[in-house]
Amino acid sequence: MIKRFFSLIFVVLLALVFLPLVTEIKPLSELGMTSAKYAEDGAAELGAANLVTSVVVTYRGLDTLGEVTVLFITTAGIGFMLRRKTILPEKKRRASEILKSGTSFLLPLIILFGVYIFVHGHLTPGGGFQGGVVIASAIVLLMLSDINMHPDHNILNWLESLSGAFYVIMGILGLILAGGFLDNRFLPLGEFGKIFSAGAIPVIYSLIGLKVGAELVGILNKLGREDK
């Protein structure tokens, strides 16, 4: 009880420290200098209609490569931490007819939508991370509707490591053929707003999409089994 009381006091004091930061917040009337540069020259320089994508994949590409790696480590970590003998629950409840027929109808659409999101990452909102998550959700739906279905984790491992390796290779190609590591301009920028444009961005986003999709499916697959 006393402990909780002190925690409460601590939280209140912390809130008092942060209060001025929240109350005195002033909305920015103009973009910061770095953001202004992104907004003004980003489209012309990199050829991507989606400005966010050009920042995420190219201007701050090294951060994105890092984040993708963090996800890779997380999957690997979960993989071996849960590698103790896992036994599937004995009582399996079959999925309902509605779920089954719904899945067979929706599955191709969801996958198609996911692919659309990451392939069009340089044109419309979305990108590799979001597209990958959508694809993973399709696989999860499949796992729910068919209790015996388990994605082959060899294939998943393959997909994630291959797309990771190719992401790094794309970066190195930028280093050799264009301005520097992770420069997207070693492929032609193409016509602004078309699907084949913005240099290597669509390629990188497709790789990220595959990688994120495979990793999320892998994590959910591992977590879905019960430990006995």
Add this chain to the structure above:
Amino acid sequence: MNAMIPLFVIVPLAAAFFMAILGRFIKNFSKILLNLELLFLSYLALHFILNTQGILAYRVGGFENAGDIPIAIYLVLDGLSRLILLVISLIGLLAAFYSTSYTRQFTQERKYYILFSLMIAGMNGLVISGDIFNIFVFLEIAAIASYALVAFGIEKQQLEASFKYQVLGGMASLIILLGIGFLYWQTGTLNIADFSRLPVSGPFVKLLAIFFLVGFGLKAAIFPFHSWLPDAHSSAPSPISAMLSGVLIKAIGIYAIFRIFFSMFALSYEIAMVITVLGTLSMIVGGLMAIGQWDIKRMLAFSSISQMGYVIVGIGIGMILLATGGSKVIAGFSIFGGLFHLVNHSVFKGLLFLNAGAVEYATGTRDMRQLGGLAEKMPLTASTSLTASLAISGVPPFNGFFSKLIIIVAAVSAHFYWLAFIAVVVSIITISYFMKMQKYVFFNTPQTDYKNFRAIPLPMNLSMIILALLCLLLSLLVLPQIRDIFITPAVDALINSLQYTAVVIG
């Protein structure tokens, strides 16, 4: 030349992905690749130290500055980062070579090497990055890889240690991220050099300083943020303990703290004082806690907290002198002592953990009360361990003696007499608990007859011998000719921190 800088990140990252692809088909592929990778990185770091001078900057993606606003993420190589890169690669190489026989006991060897390689990528990235958010990303890579590696044995105790480490590490990352968020909100820049020339001051800067000090202090396990370290560093596989204690807390903790407080913020007396006081307390608390331990690796982990205290105190005194306009010569001398001790500590603490790993490998236990008399059965491990113990306790002619002496002399000449006195006392405490370890593990009468005794394979022995030789050879760093090549550039980088901004932006 500058185009080679990103290789420090690309090589370990690419190697890790290739291990994941090809390691499945080719036996021992991951082992060999990791060793080759670290050999190459050591060569690269040495090459940069010997053949280049000053501050080198590389823009990722090659985007030019808009006016004087940096657009691309900067990778910056100065004297300090060169030195830390060499330490990471060299200790990493020896730990990786040691691992080649040590990891036979694990079922998923390949994953071990992948995570090892990614941890290297994270540390290297953090050390060369000149952008605070990029530093955060690489910090996460190194930290998350180390959470996984701590739990690698997946015994109950290891999972618990890893969980504790993850919770506290996650809190640290959150605090750092919060700080970065505030920083970007207020200034619109993430570039360290760009930030350092902005005219910001007042409570905002103090808040940021507190966030970063607490966040990176947790990663560096400075008192009072040290509680996760003894569990995590003692539960990990021994070569990983050597990496964590020898390199990781220095690269993602100490290095980051000093990079931020020297290159990013203007030096302030208050922060310098806080850092020095925390360093002193770490020195004392770590030392006192180490005395009562019976688990070899746990004792070594507490000793790491204590020894990192010396490093922080050395550089902290320099910071105080620079902030108050004191003598630059003494400040430089003191920082030299701190960095010298950092290098030395990574060598002897790495070696001590490898010794502990060898003892555990041979006998199956690391409880001092169940060991004894191993000097006859494992002469090589015993002699290298004695070397490292003498070095860490500061006995001449080993490297630890010189670095501690320099720190103490610097403290005296800066008129911090109490600090010098405490450093001497902690040094005596250090020698006492290491002699206790030597007595119980290697010299006492054996407590058992060692039924399942296993001989130590050659790669493990070789790594230990090389590190023991380094304990002796690094003493040569006090000679001006050698010091000027390796450590003086790093000291200069910290003293003339204004140059950082000038070169990167200019």
